[in-house]
Amino acid sequence: MAEEIERKFLVKEGWQPQNKGTRIAQGYLSSAPERTVRVRIRGSKGYLTVKGKNTGIRRAEFEYEIPLADAEAMLALCETPPVEKTRYLEDYAGFTWEIDIFAGANAGLRVAEIELPAEDTAFKKPDWAGVEVSGDARYYNSSLSLHPYQQWAADKKK
Template sequence: MIEIERKFLVKNDSYKELAFSEKRIVQGFLNTHPERTVRVRIKGEKGFLTIKGKGNSTGTTRFEWEKEIALPEAEALLKLCEEGVIAKKRYEVKVADHIFEVDEFYDNNKGLTIAEVELTDEQENFLKPDWVGVEVTGEIKYYNSQLSRNPYKDW
């Protein structure tokens, strides 16, 4: 239940031709408190409820609990969420031994594309593809919970 990940801005869309999966995601937040977030997500045709804890000092590691829920329940919970629902398309790209999740945002966050890679420990080495740019791990403004409150279009 510990999530270790690093985040990067994406320089171009060459990842799309390498993707083995793509799904539309709609998500909202029931709680965006700095110590914890509670997220409702619809990914494709499945619903999820996720709780994330506060990140460590580098922003790479934090508690995460996720449970699949019925799609009608996720749709109902989305109606209770705080203002600022996020829409994006997620591409999954295998790079050597890792899978990068690349999120292309829509609506108020259009123009922002972020790649994340999950690791087994903070010091784990991984191959950084050429379409990955500046690292933004730990920069709170790039967290989805913050993008829902302060969208990219307002920067």
């Protein structure tokens, strides 16, 4: 079984991309906490991903490349409009970090992720990686599709 062990951190102000990013649009055919089914267009390729329920920072993950035309058609079937972001890859202290700069309804949110071989793997955190949000479900992309980042401030005012 394929697994993902991932930690997430907010990105501090001042971080600047070191390379060209890749545009991503992704939507959810199912955003149930027990399982998510995601369709993604990353650059010019399509992907279908099934993820299991989080257990700490670990969960089952199965990802398959699909034809771009199929991915475009599936995005139209999703529960909500796609989550839009640009992903930057940055190598730091032996690991590749994925930095997502969100757009659209999630504009203003910047999250860095690191995938680890084991839950207890030690790693050095870059200076630009801020507060850890690994266990905070609000920062799951499936949650962001249902309750976008820009709504959070509006909800606080209510």
